[in-house]
Each structure stands twice: as structure tokens, then as C-alpha cells.
Amino acid sequence: AAGVIQSPRHLIKEKRETATLKCYPIPRHDTVYWYQQGPGQDPQFLISFYEKMQSDKGSIPDRFSAQQFSDYHSELNMSSLELGDSALYFCASSLFGTGGVYGYTFGSGTRLTVV
């Protein structure tokens, strides 16, 4: 079965640079979630989208922005990168309203390292 695809798997950026992470949800899933997991930490919710509209917002820094496109894929844009942004970034998808019923399906994550 198709899973949630995230690209790239690994990314190394320098401080103050910009990074773009991509997420391709499971076919027919219309809701996308982004989470950030720092080293040795639990995942923290950043933002979610449904039908190209932001549906919920968590602890996402103002330097970050995200959007969902007409094909339901999503991109997380991160500017003015800081060392503290080094983390594993997960994308997850679900059908709207069913994230609790069936649970999310997570992608394999993008490991961002800021040097």
C-alpha cells in the first residue's frame, strides 16, 4: 500500500539559510499534519491543512510557513534557519475527521541538520 512520502530524507543547511520540506500524503487523504521532533524529544505539532486551508496551528515559529497544494501535497518552508531547528520533521496524513478514528499514517521523516 502507498505510504506518506517525504523528501528529502536528509538535509544539511547552514545557519540563516532556507529549507523546503515536501510531503506527499496517501492517495485520497485530504488532511496533512506536520510535526517536529528534536533530539531525544517527543514530536511537537506544528500545523495541519485540510483542502488547502490551514486547519490547526501549533508551536510553529513565525520563520516557518507551510501550504497544501491542489494535489494535496504539502510543503514546509523554513527560513533564517537556526541551530535549534535541527530535528526530525514528520508529515502525516489522514482523511478529514478520521485522524482519531484510524490514527495518522506518518511518513519516514526528514532529518534536518543546521550547521
Next chain:
Amino acid sequence: AQTVTQSQPEMSVQEAETVTLSCTYDTSESDYYLFWYKQPPSRQMILVIRQEAYKQQNATENRFSVNFQKAAKSFSLKISDSQLGDAAMYFCAYGYSGAGSYQLTFGKGTKLSVIP
């Protein structure tokens, strides 16, 4: 705000034995979902089991079962016949939707080691 607490940072179990991971949560909602996710060294987040708060019956998935105590806000995971492949970080998570989008709140995790 909802909080999820996992009081056991690390646990170990002998292969083929049973282990229980603890989780408590705090919420003022009556309808919500609870999950256990497994994160092996590959870092993939894998759904192990889920529980709807309005269901009294405890969820089971093969060797994995939960003990859900709604009044006590407790949601423990029991792993029976532990296998080497069960070694991983286990996260308890709370999910609630105010508008169809389920934001998950995770606990800090319990690292489970399986001893051959």
C-alpha cells in the same frame, strides 16, 4: 491544555515475557482518542494501537493490549510474549478534534529494551 505523562523513561523485558508501559493524561474533554506509537531506531512512527474514549472495551491488537481507565485518565500498554523486534521508543499520544483536524499530543516516551 492537554498533557500526556509517561513516567517510565526506560523499561526492559526478557524475551517472551510480558511488560506494561504506563501513560496518564489530563483533559477536560469527554470524547477523544488515545494512541500508542512505536518508534524503532529507523525513526519511523508506527501506530501500535488506538482507543476511543467512549468505548469501555479495551483495545487489543495481537500481542498488544491496553488497559484504559477513563476516570483515572490512565492508558497503559501491555506487550505479551515480547520479541526482539519490539525494542523501540514507545510514545503515548492523545488526540482530540475541535474541528475535524486531530492534533496529537505526545508523552515524552518510554524506551523499551528486550533482553534475549
